[in-house]
Amino acid sequence: MTLADIRDRLEYQSLLLGAVVLVTCAVLAFAYQLTREPIRQALENDLLENLSQVLPPTLHDNNLLDSQHRIQAPWGEITWYQATLEGKVTAVVLPLTAIGYAGEIKMLMAIREDGRIAGVRVLIHKETPGLGDNIEISRSPWITGFNGKSLSDPRPSGWAVKKDGGAFDQFTGATITPRAVVGSIKGALEFFEAHKAAFLQPAPTTGDHADD
Amino acid sequence: MTDYKRLTKDGLWSNNIVFAQLLALCPVMAVTGTATNGLGMGLATLFVLIASNLIVSSIRHFVSQAVRIPVYIVIIAALVTLTDMLINAYAYELYKVLGLFIALIVVNCAILGRAEAFASKNTLWDTLIDSLMMGIGLTLALVVIGAFREILGSGTLFANADLLLGSRFGFLEVTLIPDYKGFLVLLLPPGGFIAVGFLLVLKRWIDLRLSKDRTLPLESAGCSVESHG
Numbered sequence: 001m002t003l004a005d006i007r008d009r010l011e012y013q014s015l016l017l018g019a020v021v022l023v024t025c026a027v028l029a030f031a032y033q034l035t036r037e038p039i040r041q042a043l044e045n046d047l048l049e050n051l052s053q054v055l056p057p058t059l060h061d062n063n064l065l066d067s068q069h070r071i072q073a074p075w076g077e078i079t080w081y082q083a084t085l086e087g088k089v090t091a092v093v094l095p096l097t098a099i100g101y102a103g104e105i106k107m108l109m110a111i112r113e114d115g116r117i118a119g120v121r122v123l124i125h126k127e128t129p130g131l132g133d134n135i136e137i138s139r140s141p142w143i144t145g146f147n148g149k150s151l152s153d154p155r156p157s158g159w160a161v162k163k164d165g166g167a168f169d170q171f172t173g174a175t176i177t178p179r180a181v182v183g184s185i186k187g188a189l190e191f192f193e194a195h196k197a198a199f200l201q202p203a204p205t206t207g208d209h210a211d212d
Numbered sequence: 213m214t215d216y217k218r219l220t221k222d223g224l225w226s227n228n229i230v231f232a233q234l235l236a237l238c239p240v241m242a243v244t245g246t247a248t249n250g251l252g253m254g255l256a257t258l259f260v261l262i263a264s265n266l267i268v269s270s271i272r273h274f275v276s277q278a279v280r281i282p283v284y285i286v287i288i289a290a291l292v293t294l295t296d297m298l299i300n301a302y303a304y305e306l307y308k309v310l311g312l313f314i315a316l317i318v319v320n321c322a323i324l325g326r327a328e329a330f331a332s333k334n335t336l337w338d339t340l341i342d343s344l345m346m347g348i349g350l351t352l353a354l355v356v357i358g359a360f361r362e363i364l365g366s367g368t369l370f371a372n373a374d375l376l377l378g379s380r381f382g383f384l385e386v387t388l389i390p391d392y393k394g395f396l397v398l399l400l401p402p403g404g405f406i407a408v409g410f411l412l413v414l415k416r417w418i419d420l421r422l423s424k425d426r427t428l429p430l431e432s433a434g435c436s437v438e439s440h441g
């Protein structure tokens with residue numbers, strides 16, 4: 001019996017399909033094992049890099065990844081990081097999400113213990129290239145304008161874009177994007193203020209427990 | 213003996229995946245905002261195309277006619293997933309740029325098309341040449357479309373090339389038009405269709421100029437392209 005005869009039999013075809021799936025799955029499982037650690041490492045480095053952008057290194061001497069906590073924020077459940085310097089809480093870093101012109105804008109923000117902003121960066125967004133993407137640090141220094149601001153500076157009415165009578169610039173041809181960013185940063189400051197006790201409570205030394 | 217010259221010419225020009233077969237338009241529109249993205253997507257697709265077609269060619273005697281399509285699809289999908297994991301693990305910066313689009317390679321019908329039309333009927337060596345040329349043709353097409361949109365859309369060329377190729381290639385990044393305000397529509401998805409449309413006309417026009425059939429006076433060439441649709 002030649003190969004050509006066997007090829008047309010139903011048993012052969014089923015076995016062939018099964019064998020192909022089995023082999024590809026085995027290869028993928030092997031590759032997954034191989035790349036899992038490097039991928040985790042890459043994601044972690046990326047996170048550390050982002051954290052260092054919003055939080056000046058002089059503000060903390062702890063490993064932020066060892067002091068993660070979870071909390072329910074108005075914009076979803078978030079993982080936040082507590083920065084300490086010589087055992088004293090100096091700042092917290094939290095992710096926030098704004099709804100921009102073309103979907104979610106994901107940001108990372110560090111707030112000093114006195115309520116002033118240490119830094120904000122936009123991580124992911126889908127805003128219009130050339131208009132709304134000026135919220136990116138690589139396109140415009142606009143986002144650094146929030147550094148040092150707090151709920152009392154400017155006054156609450158000033159937490160808006162200039163077009164709405166506030167203190168922050170909008171972009172030519174794009175108001176919705178900066179309006180969303182300003183609003184969401186203000187919301188985060190208010191959230192921090194309302195939960196200050198929880199955020200600034202020095203974590204007991206159990207802080208290094210491994211998150212699941 | 214296979215005619216390698218013809219395979220090369222087919223892949224790069226006369227049967228180009230994008231400009232002649234009009235396949236792979238989904239990834240073409242999605243990633244060609246810049247020449248660099250086009251190049252990255254082209255190279256990733258080239259890898260999947262060659263690897264999947266070589267596998268298809270090497271098992272072609274064992275695959276039954278009735279189940280060939282699922283077999284090819286499983287092989288292509290596995291290779292795309294593999295590429296995705298490898299880029300994520302070892303070229304994270306590139307992954308941040310291309311990550312969303314790597315998975316799109318699996319729906320690139322050109323790869324299944326080549327497996328079905330060529331690799332399943334030809335030897336390993338011929339398949340290698342064919343998929344290499346088809347892949348290079350696709351990559352060139354993506355780079356040309358990306359460059360077209362990038363130059364007219366934002367006035368730069370090969371922006372962020374250092375992310376894709378390493379810092380040695382930073383010199384590729386040029387700002388062609390300083391203080392260019394940008395032409396937004398070309399960077400948005402409709403710009404992809406506009407760019408491909410114009411480039412298709414250009415290719416047809418060149419083909420017409422090169423064709424041996426000189427019965428048409430050259431002045432009327434433009435009109436006859438239009439009537440070809």
